[in-house]
Amino acid sequence: LGGSITRALAQMSKATVVDEKVLGDCLNEITRALLQSDVRFETVRDVQTNIRKIVNLETLAAGTNKHRIIQQAVFSELCSMLDPGKPAFVPKKGKPSVVMFVGLQGSGKTTTCTKYARYYQPKGFKPSLVCADTFRAGAFDQLKQNATKARIPFYGSYTESDPIKIAVDGLERFRKENSDLIIIDTSGRHKQEAALFEEMRQVAEATKPDLVIFVMDGSIGQAAFGQAQAFKQSASVGAVIVTKMDGHANGGGALSAVAATKSPVIFIGTGEHLHEFEVFDVRPFVSRLLGMGDLSGLIDKIQDVIPADKQPELLAQLSEGTFTLRLLYEQFQNLLKMGSLGQVFSMLPGFNSELMPKGQEKDGQAKIKRYMTIMDSMTDAELDNPNPKKLLTESRTIRIARGSGRQVRDVMDMLEEYKRLAKVFSKMKDVKIPKNNGKMSD
Ligand code: GDP
Numbered sequence: 001l002g003g004s005i006t007r008a009l010a011q012m013s014k015a016t017v018v019d020e021k022v023l024g025d026c027l028n029e030i031t032r033a034l035l036q037s038d039v040r041f042e043t044v045r046d047v048q049t050n051i052r053k054i055v056n057l058e059t060l061a062a063g064t065n066k067h068r069i070i071q072q073a074v075f076s077e078l079c080s081m082l083d084p085g086k087p088a089f090v091p092k093k094g095k096p097s098v099v100m101f102v103g104l105q106g107s108g109k110t111t112t113c114t115k116y117a118r119y120y121q122p123k124g125f126k127p128s129l130v131c132a133d134t135f136r137a138g139a140f141d142q143l144k145q146n147a148t149k150a151r152i153p154f155y156g157s158y159t160e161s162d163p164i165k166i167a168v169d170g171l172e173r174f175r176k177e178n179s180d181l182i183i184i185d186t187s188g189r190h191k192q193e194a195a196l197f198e199e200m201r202q203v204a205e206a207t208k209p210d211l212v213i214f215v216m217d218g219s220i221g222q223a224a225f226g227q228a229q230a231f232k233q234s235a236s237v238g239a240v241i242v243t244k245m246d247g248h249a250n251g252g253g254a255l256s257a258v259a260a261t262k263s264p265v266i267f268i269g270t271g272e273h274l275h276e277f278e279v280f281d282v283r284p285f286v287s288r289l290l291g292m293g294d295l296s297g298l299i300d301k302i303q304d305v306i307p308a309d310k311q312p313e314l315l316a317q318l319s320e321g322t323f324t325l326r327l328l329y330e331q332f333q334n335l336l337k338m339g340s341l342g343q344v345f346s347m348l349p350g351f352n353s354e355l356m357p358k359g360q361e362k363d364g365q366a367k368i369k370r371y372m373t374i375m376d377s378m379t380d381a382e383l384d385n386p387n388p389k390k391l392l393t394e395s396r397t398i399r400i401a402r403g404s405g406r407q408v409r410d411v412m413d414m415l416e417e418y419k420r421l422a423k424v425f426s427k428m429k430d431v432k433i434p435k436n437n438g439k440m441s442d
């Protein structure tokens with residue numbers, strides 16, 4: 001999505017006169033990108049209409065940056081679509097709250113309710129988990145395993161088959177134990193079916209939750225709106241968590257879920273592990289969607305996933321904007337070694353989408369390995385020079401190609417890729433490095 005919208009805007013900024021036709025073409029391009037990103041047709045149409053309202057060609061003074069104005073219009077439009085206007089219920093420490101999780105089977109409820117508990121625990125809450133899923137075999141074991149790992153008290157039964165009874169018993173038990181955040185995991189079904197909604201209604205009636213969270217798999221595409229709407233109609237959904245945002249999910253699902261439930265997205269799931277969970281923040285999310293890159297989020301992420309002793313070095317290089325081939329080589333190594341770094345780089349505009357196109361990760365990896373073989377044939381001086389092009393004469397390029405068993409064209413490709421990424425990284429110069437990174441300041 002980001003790539004093509006950014007391209008559309010860049011295309012337009014090249015035009016010397018922005019007339020009705022240029023704007024129209026640009027809007028069409030944006031429309032196509034939004035639809036490809038699984039944003040619902042109706043939403044796309046609204047975005048178009050609203051942008052047309054904001055961007056009035058006649059009133060744009062000559063010389064104003066129309067490209068920027070339209071970009072901002074798209075940005076603020078998408079932000080406002082993700083903001084339903086009323087905040088979600090937030091549990092308060094020491095005040096007993098009940099939060100119920102609903103969603104289809106496989107959407108990520110059981111995983112996410114433990115993540116949710118684990119988010120509040122270090123903030124001084126006493127969370128607890130109740131497994132009211134008696135539909136899926138092994139549901140209780142799964143919750144028990146997660147809860148044990150996260151050291152969160154849990155309740156469930158291997159023999160009781162009535163989810164309402166389990167929910168009520170669990171609630172009673174944890175109220176006695178002074179839990180201030182009782183989380184109820186419910187069962188799902190493969191489809192949106194009457195039996196599921198009936199069970200959901202009964203559990204809600206018996207437990208009177210302060211908040212019902214609808215959990216949605218972010219990769220379900222155009223089905224998101226219908227699914228979210230069905231849940232909203234049967235339960236008083238007050239918040240949404242979109243899971244599997246690490247995979248092939250597009251932003252469209254989140255937009256649709258908000259539109260259908262009139263409730264905010266509060267967290268996103270970014271992996272199977274319990275720590276792969278993020279507070280949802282509208283503006284960085286939309287930035288990423290539009291390929292503007294979330295550079296402050298990137299710094300946080302680096303601190304999360306890169307070993308502490310490597311951070312100062314990487315951050316220093318990034319903030320200096322000296323992006324050498326060696327640094328690129330190291331990042332490629334990391335990228336192949338640790339999946340989590342894929343997440344780091346997906347925050348950089350243009351990185352993941354072009355080097356690792358969705359659905360073509362295998363090709364992307366092969367390409368990275370090819371580039372690394374080429375770099376293996378380079379000298380230290382070439383790898384460490386902030387401007388390696390200067391050293392790479394024609395004869396050196398031929399030698400490197402030969403040395404790595406590749407074509408000269410492959411070497412040129414690799415250098416192009418390096419140039420593109422170096423440009424992205426040079427933007428890092430403007431990013432403030434957080435103070436807690438002691439070694440950075442001296
Ligand atoms: P439930 O049926 O709604 O309770 O869903 P589960 O919690 O059992 O999750 C279904 C599958 O999705 C499991 O294999 C989880 O590990 C996986 N899963 C859940 N959340 C995420 C996520 O954010 N990212 C990824 N990649 N997988 C997830």
Ligand code: MG
Nearest residue numbers: 109110133139
């Ligand atoms: Mg489950």
